[in-house]
Amino acid sequence: MKIVVLIKQVPDTTEVKLDPRTGTLIREGVPSIINPEDKNALEEALKLKEQMGAQVIVLSMGPPQAEDALREALAMGADEAILLTDRAFAGADTWATATTLGLALKKIGDFDLVLAGRQAIDGDTAQVGPQVAEYLKIPQITYVRELVVEDGKVRAKRAIEDGYEEIEAKLPALLTITKEANTPRYPHAGAIMNAYRERKVTFWGVKDVDANPEQVGLQGSPTQVKRSFSPPPKEPGQIIKSGPAEAAKELVAILRQKNII
Numbered sequence: 001m002k003i004v005v006l007i008k009q010v011p012d013t014t015e016v017k018l019d020p021r022t023g024t025l026i027r028e029g030v031p032s033i034i035n036p037e038d039k040n041a042l043e044e045a046l047k048l049k050e051q052m053g054a055q056v057i058v059l060s061m062g063p064p065q066a067e068d069a070l071r072e073a074l075a076m077g078a079d080e081a082i083l084l085t086d087r088a089f090a091g092a093d094t095w096a097t098a099t100t101l102g103l104a105l106k107k108i109g110d111f112d113l114v115l116a117g118r119q120a121i122d123g124d125t126a127q128v129g130p131q132v133a134e135y136l137k138i139p140q141i142t143y144v145r146e147l148v149v150e151d152g153k154v155r156a157k158r159a160i161e162d163g164y165e166e167i168e169a170k171l172p173a174l175l176t177i178t179k180e181a182n183t184p185r186y187p188h189a190g191a192i193m194n195a196y197r198e199r200k201v202t203f204w205g206v207k208d209v210d211a212n213p214e215q216v217g218l219q220g221s222p223t224q225v226k227r228s229f230s231p232p233p234k235e236p237g238q239i240i241k242s243g244p245a246e247a248a249k250e251l252v253a254i255l256r257q258k259n260i261i
């Protein structure tokens with residue numbers, strides 16, 4: 001079985017800070033990590049490798065420093081790592097990102113499963129997994145927290161608003177994995193050293209995936225960010241300083257005045 005896991009390197013923060021002047025993300029001083037749910041996706045792939053034997057390939061699109069994320073994935077137990085990096089891929093929206101990943105998956109070929117995180121903690125759209133499945137015209141199951149592969153099919157338990165659904169799909173299929181699925185393993189020190197010193201990361205550019213430059217990067221992006229801004233900070237609350245009985249009366253008066261009670 002061949003499993004490809006989509007890995008995005010993200011800034012290590014859930015608080016995206018924007019430069020109010022330029023409207024762009026402030027990345028300086030923020031360390032980068034593997035997007036947390038991509039680690040859950042990788043953990044599922046590694047569990048399948050242990051259970052039934054599988055080749056696990058990690059695939060990322062990003063700047064050259066995303067190599068670090070792939071080396072960490074190799075240390076966790078991935079067999080191969082591919083980084084799609086090229087100036088022509090820069091400025092991609094989710095559509096162009098999915099097209100680029102889809103082209104790379106076609107080049108990898110013969111995969112049985114593609115696993116992605118449910119959502120990236122910086123872009124936060126949860127669009128890329130489903131868009132890659134659409135691009136490849138393969139079935140997709142999103143929000144997966146359990147999965148079983150058997151007889152050329154995958155059966156998955158997916159979270160819905162008020163419970164779970166069990167869905168079966170023929171392979172090849174793409175699944176997006178949630179953080180409830182597992183606790184990702186920590187690589188041991190020897191594996192980390194090996195991943196940095198001995199293992200290979202393959203770099204692919206536009207020509208390697210036969211991309212038309214108009215399909216990828218900024219040129220291939222149908223959406224445009226008009227403006228980015230942080231919401232204005234919340235006004236401080238009102239503190240009632242009198243004793244408890246007085247404070248209760250004052251609070252009731254304020255709530256009445258605001259038509260809350």
Ligand SMILES: Cc1cc2nc3c(=O)[nH]c(=O)nc-3n(C[C@H](O)[C@H](O)[C@H](O)COP(=O)(O)OP(=O)(O)OC[C@H]3O[C@@H](n4cnc5c(N)ncnc54)[C@H](O)[C@@H]3O)c2cc1C
Binds near residue numbers: 093123224
């Ligand atoms: C017009 C426009 C221009 C943009 N320009 C830039 C830019 O210049 N630089 C920039 O950094 N971002 C840019 N972005 C943001 C970029 O498009 C998104 O970060 C990217 O498409 C992933 O979307 P997401 O973060 O919402 O991921 P989600 O859809 O939330 O991610 C879901 C899952 O998809 C997989 N995945 C997502 N992205 C990747 C990836 N790159 N490689 C491998 N797997 C992945 C992961 O498994 C992830 O868990 C731009 C967006 C727009 C709309």
